[in-house]
Amino acid sequence: METSQDRIIIFDTTLRDGEQSPGAALNIEEKLKVARALARLGVDVIEAGFPFTSSGDFQAVQKIAAEIGTPNGPTICGLARATQKDIKTAAEALKPAAKGRIHTFLATSDIHLEYKLKKTRAEVLAIVPEMVAYAKSFVEDVEFSPEDAGRSDPEFLYQVLELAIAAGATTVNIPDTVGYTTPSEFGALIKGIKDNVPNIDQAIISVHGHNDLGLAVANFLEAVKNGARQLECTINGIGERAGNAALEELVMALHVRRQYYNPFLGRPAESTEPLTQINTQHIYKTSRLVSNLTGMMVQPNKAIVGANAFAHESGIHQDGVLKNRITYEIMDAQSIGLNDNQIVLGKLSGRNAFRTRLKELGFELSDTELNKAFVRFKDVADKKKEITDWDLEAIVNDEIRQPPELFRLELVQVSCGDGSRPTATVTIRNPEGQELTDAAIGTGPVDAIYKAINRVVDIPNDLIEFSVQSVTAGIDAIGEVTIRLRYQDKVYSGRAANTDIIVASARAYIKALNRLYSALQASQEEERAKTVASS
Numbered sequence: 109m110e111t112s113q114d115r116i117i118i119f120d121t122t123l124r125d126g127e128q129s130p131g132a133a134l135n136i137e138e139k140l141k142v143a144r145a146l147a148r149l150g151v152d153v154i155e156a157g158f159p160f161t162s163s164g165d166f167q168a169v170q171k172i173a174a175e176i177g178t179p180n181g182p183t184i185c186g187l188a189r190a191t192q193k194d195i196k197t198a199a200e201a202l203k204p205a206a207k208g209r210i211h212t213f214l215a216t217s218d219i220h221l222e223y224k225l226k227k228t229r230a231e232v233l234a235i236v237p238e239m240v241a242y243a244k245s246f247v248e249d250v251e252f253s254p255e256d257a258g259r260s261d262p263e264f265l266y267q268v269l270e271l272a273i274a275a276g277a278t279t280v281n282i283p284d285t286v287g288y289t290t291p292s293e294f295g296a297l298i299k300g301i302k303d304n305v306p307n308i309d310q311a312i313i314s315v316h317g318h319n320d321l322g323l324a325v326a327n328f329l330e331a332v333k334n335g336a337r338q339l340e341c342t343i344n345g346i347g348e349r350a351g352n353a354a355l356e357e358l359v360m361a362l363h364v365r366r367q368y369y370n371p372f373l374g375r376p377a378e379s380t381e382p383l384t385q386i387n388t389q390h391i392y393k394t395s396r397l398v399s400n401l402t403g404m405m406v407q408p409n410k411a412i413v414g415a416n417a418f419a420h421e422s423g424i425h426q427d428g429v430l431k432n433r434i435t436y437e438i439m440d441a442q443s444i445g446l447n448d449n450q451i452v453l454g455k456l457s458g459r460n461a462f463r464t465r466l467k468e469l470g471f472e473l474s475d476t477e478l479n480k481a482f483v484r485f486k487d488v489a490d491k492k493k494e495i496t497d498w499d500l501e502a503i504v505n506d507e508i509r510q511p512p513e514l515f516r517l518e519l520v521q522v523s524c525g526d527g528s529r530p531t532a533t534v535t536i537r538n539p540e541g542q543e544l545t546d547a548a549i550g551t552g553p554v555d556a557i558y559k560a561i562n563r564v565v566d567i568p569n570d571l572i573e574f575s576v577q578s579v580t581a582g583i584d585a586i587g588e589v590t591i592r593l594r595y596q597d598k599v600y601s602g603r604a605a606n607t608d609i610i611v612a613s614a615r616a617y618i619k620a621l622n623r624l625y626s627a628l629q630a631s632q633e634e635e636r637a638k639t640v641a642s643s
């Protein structure tokens with residue numbers, strides 16, 4: 109097991125904490141796709157899930173452990189509360205991995221102890237070593253997290269960490285669970301741990317943090333300066349509430365400013381050796397994959413992977429960049445895998461050019477998927493002069509990466525305009541194969557469509573987000589609609605792209621409803637299985 113202190117270990121938790129973003133739930137196949145991309149990106153550890161939480165998560169961790177957790181691949185990690193049943197289940201799921209890690213956690217802040225766990229400090233001091241030792245009985249590599257460390261009494265934290273390390277924890281992870289600390293406080297916390305936990309040199313110090321105040325990345329960089337050597341992060345910074353520290357921001361900060369960070373890792377300042385083993389050229393496509401599969405849009409001005417991150421709008425900037433790009437660029441777009449040379453695909457392009465470009469963009473499609481996407485590509489190419497990489501991505505996502513098609517939109521028609529009442533008619537094929545048609549009036553064309561769809565599908569829900577983005581520039585651009593709806597306490601997303609945004613709006617809604625409907629079916633199935641098992 110690696111205990112190197114002169115490089116930064118990247119622990120990706122997109123598939124665990126990232127999946128805790130409302131509406132971002134992934135199925136097993138989608139999780140495998142993300143895990144493959146993370147392995148290509150070069151992350152050291154993939155936290156693949158929390159196996160005790162559901163049989164789906166158990167299977168996803170098990171499959172990732174078997175396929176991605178090869179001897180030369182990343183360590184595969186599973187989360188577990190500090191209970192025997194969680195730890196045993198995680199160990200079982202991780203069995204196929206060549207390098208498996210159990211990550212167990214227990215809160216240490218008085219707030220969590222009093223209100224959530226209803227435990228005393230003395231009880232925590234007894235449980236932690238017992239559960240770390242139990243995890244150690246299954247795997248060599250054990251990580252322990254004192255949840256809400258950022259709001260814990262440091263003296264108590266030192267005691268807990270010392271016991272966890274003595275019981276066999278090889279990584280101690282310091283979470284700022286609620287994103288409360290500031291960079292100087294978080295740095296001081298890590299320094300305090302280094303100075304006050306007597307056996308700290310037997311473990312790697314890791315950090316985990318949330319973005320409630322937008323400080324997660326800044327906190328982590330300060331932690332690195334004070335001895336943290338593992339960073340827990342997610343692609344695009346997705347995660348519980350305001351999300352986690354973003355992998356791409358951390359990695360590129362350490363890459364672009366390595367001469368600043370080198371001395372903190374005991375290296376000569378001028379060393380050009382990378383500080384992480386991430387293949388930065390895979391950052392962009394991994395970001396797009398995660399955004400597409402989770403339905404979590406990346407804001408255009410997001411650092412590193414936002415659509416505007418490498419765009420220069422104003423004349424003085426453009427003039428500077430044309431004279432020498434370093435006037436306004438601190439990194440090269442190609443360093444994150446953006447390809448700025450334009451290979452123009454259009455209606456005269458063939459399957460080979462199409463397949464080749466998709467491959468370059470990181471899409472590996474089966475022959476059937478490729479044929480399906482190619483038909484759609486030709487259809488779009490007939491309407492649009494030039495098909496860009498963004499169009500291609502929208503086409504593939506729309507055609508291939510889809511929830512099961514239980515309800516199918518057969519027709520959508522709207523009539524609207526100044527002085528008229530927006531009216532929509534829809535025809536939908538239901539899961540039983542019946543074609544149902546209904547119409548409704550709304551405050552606008554999309555509202556009318558959604559009301560008409562609701563009349564047919566009849567699953568009450570709250571629409572909580574509707575956004576339209578133009579995928580490319582120009583009047584003939586593809587419009588991409590992302591929606592999120594809430595049913596009971598869960599959020600479901602849908603995304604669709606079309607040159608007609610009315611059609612895209614209808615399809616995105618049907619996709620979210622299909623996700624919701626299949627989740628309802630799965631939970632009914634689970635209930636039925638439980639009833640059978642208990643009778």
Ligand SMILES: CC(=O)SCCNC(=O)CCNC(=O)[C@H](O)C(C)(C)COP(=O)(O)OP(=O)(O)OC[C@H]1O[C@@H](n2cnc3c(N)ncnc32)[C@H](O)[C@@H]1OP(=O)(O)O
Nearest residue numbers: 125158160161162189190191213214215224225255285348
């Ligand atoms: C900070 C984080 O991100 S932690 C990870 C969060 N992830 C998740 O919660 C994943 C999804 N969760 C789930 O599927 C469920 O909550 C489960 C399966 C984990 C537990 O379900 P349930 O048994 O129904 O418990 P429920 O969710 O209502 O409450 C959590 C229980 O775990 C206890 N608990 C919380 N953290 C820990 C811990 N680290 N170690 C031991 N027990 C814990 C709570 O005190 C509570 O116990 P109680 O029921 O005796 O009061």
Ligand SMILES: CC(C)C(=O)C(=O)O
Nearest residue numbers: 213253255283285316
């Ligand atoms: C389980 C721990 C590491 C966590 O997710 C948190 O504290 O945010």
